[in-house]
Amino acid sequence: MTTHITRRLLGALAVVSALSLGATACGSSSDGESAADPGDVKSALAEGGKVTVWAWEPTLKKAAEDFEKKYPKVDVELVNAGTGDKQYTALQNAIQAGSGVPDVAQVEYYALGQFSIADSVEDLSGFGAQKFDKTFTPGPWNAVTTDKSVYALPMDSGPMALFYNKKVFDKHGIAVPTTWDEYVVAARKLHKADPKLYITNDMGDAGATTSLIWQAGGRPYKTEGTNVTIDFSDAKSQKYATTWQKLLDEKLVAPISSWSDAWYKGLSDGSIATLSIGAWMPANFTSGVPAASGDWRVAPLPQWTKGDTASAENGGSSLAMPKAGKNKELAYAFMEYATTGAGASGRVAEGAFPATRADLESDKFLQTEFPYFGGQKANEVFAESARNVGPDWSYLPYQVYANSVFNDTVGKAYVSSTPLVDGLKKWQDVSVKYGQDQGFTVNK
Structure with a gap:
């Protein structure tokens, strides 16, 4: 959804952008860690722990509930730190302060670049995220990738x-x-x-x-x-x-x-x-x-x-992993669950518009009739639009x-x-x- 940006963000952006370039030039990260060795995600899920997710998208509540049922030892804490620019300001402030950074953050596609150029979000290719290059529709996947890097997983889309x-x-x-x-x-x-x-x-x-x-x-x-x-x-x-x-x-x-x-x-x-x-x-x-x-x-x-x-595309957002977050393996596990497979399908059932090809192509999705639109199967139009999003x-x-x-x-x-x-x-x-x-x- 379109976000209306407020002027109070500008000062924070100026500071962050200046710091971003310095960090990028030095090739450093916010906490010195790297996603190159993701560890054993399966073991992390068995051991359990807490994952803090900053997001405002409502269907994530369903994904979090289902994830906790599947992995009883994991606690997903959803925090609404504000919509759009308000959350970005809070996230940038937390990163600069070095404390209070979430494990996962919702970031709209148009805003992802300021975090990736700042080297403040993990390159998820270290977790094998490249395997999803055919999972998502072209627009959202293009928005979260650069060359061989994957800076977030698409959560929804707006063809x-x-x-x-x-x-x-x-x-x-x-x-x-x-x-x-x-x-x-x-x-x-x-x-x-x-x-x-x-x-x-x-x-x-x-x-x-x-x-x-x-x-x-x-x-x-x-x-x-x-x-x-x-x-x-x-x-x-x-x-x-x-x-x-x-x-x-x-x-x-x-x-x-x-x-x-x-x-x-x-x-x-x-x-x-x-x-x-x-x-x-x-x-x-x-x-x-x-x-x-x-x-x-x-x-x-x-x-x-x-x-x-x-x-x-017009609108849409992703889930990214701040480098300063702690529980990287659990964070990635939740991100993958919420954006692909059963987790994504569950969110679509709650009203999210999918970024995944499988959901867009499913008969259930395509045959859904919208009483508001006179019984029209509007998803057929939306799905075709998603396939025709211009690349690059x-x-x-x-x-x-x-x-x-x-x-x-x-x-x-x-x-x-x-x-x-x-x-x-x-x-x-x-x-x-x-x-x-x-x-x-x-x-x-």
């Missing part, structure tokens, strides 16, 4: 789809768009039919922007160690900006922030007619927009080129900071006459300067 209000579309004779050009045409037709209706809402969101650029084939970020390239000038990133600019110029998107009361109201009354978002969204419709049950459906994302099937996407090793300045750069296009292309260039420049200030070699 994108188009959620649309069928009731509104049918009323105004609008066909479900299969391309983004058709999407713009649909937006015009909808707003002309009723000026109170908008194709979607948008006040600027870093995660949504990068996801659509990802789907378009843009690859603005490249990282090799501490060498970083940031470039939003490529044709495919520009194609996204040009298309989205039409929606902004013609005032075809509602100036409403996602997750606000006005947003829920718009989804409920149909004045916001579509969402392009991750496959984790259904639960939010059910709980947050109950009055519109039966009105909405799910379709594949519109394509940038007619006939393509490209998709991208990467985030910055300081993406948390970059996202935090999105509204001060690209966000200007939503509240002023600043063009999106200029906003992206400003975002690029600010991100380049920050990286250089922290000791990265940044090219543009």
Whole structure:
């Protein structure tokens, strides 16, 4: 799920990033230990002990309960240290202080780089995690791996789809768009039919922007160690900006922030007619927009080129092992259980969207009917999207900071006459300067 980053994180990031590069250059770890010799995980499970897990994802409670039943001598303590940036700040503070570090931590894919570049999470290849290279879908697996290193195990995923209000579309004779050009045409037709209706809402969101650029084939970020390239000038990133600019110029998107009361109201009354978002969204419709049950459906994302099937991820998180944690063997055992096999399937049954191929391909999953979406087997759409996620996407090793300045750069296009292309260039420049200030070699 998209995380809104707060400014109070920036100071911590500046300190951590500076320390990170020093640690990386020296090739040291936070506690001098290495995962190269994982020990006997089986023996550790038999002996038992306590595993502390910092996470906010609700289905981990089910995984922890089932794990404890399977291994009665192991106690899994789940701690909610805050969502997203709040937990990252707490985790960084604990690592710096050298105490209170959990054995396992939930880390969203976009934020994992700042911990791996800091050498503060274990490379799980020492535990044999490479064996899962075919277990997970391409997007999540790519997000947790670099060359031969595995820095976390995917916990869930967010392949994108188009959620649309069928009731509104049918009323105004609008066909479900299969391309983004058709999407713009649909937006015009909808707003002309009723000026109170908008194709979607948008006040600027870093995660949504990068996801659509990802789907378009843009690859603005490249990282090799501490060498970083940031470039939003490529044709495919520009194609996204040009298309989205039409929606902004013609005032075809509602100036409403996602997750606000006005947003829920718009989804409920149909004045916001579509969402392009991750496959984790259904639960939010059910709980947050109950009055519109039966009105909405799910379709594949519109394509940038007619006939393509490209998709991208939006959201999702992993389980990582901080180097300063203590119970490494037990930590890894729980991570593997919660993200693969029976543990993952149990979490899917509780509502998590799987990152595992087996769960995505199971008949039970694919044949699930969603009463909210009029009985539609929406997982078929989501599973196909997961298979079509574009490869080779990467985030910055300081993406948390970059996202935090999105509204001060690209966000200007939503509240002023600043063009999106200029906003992206400003975002690029600010991100380049920050990286250089922290000791990265940044090219543009």
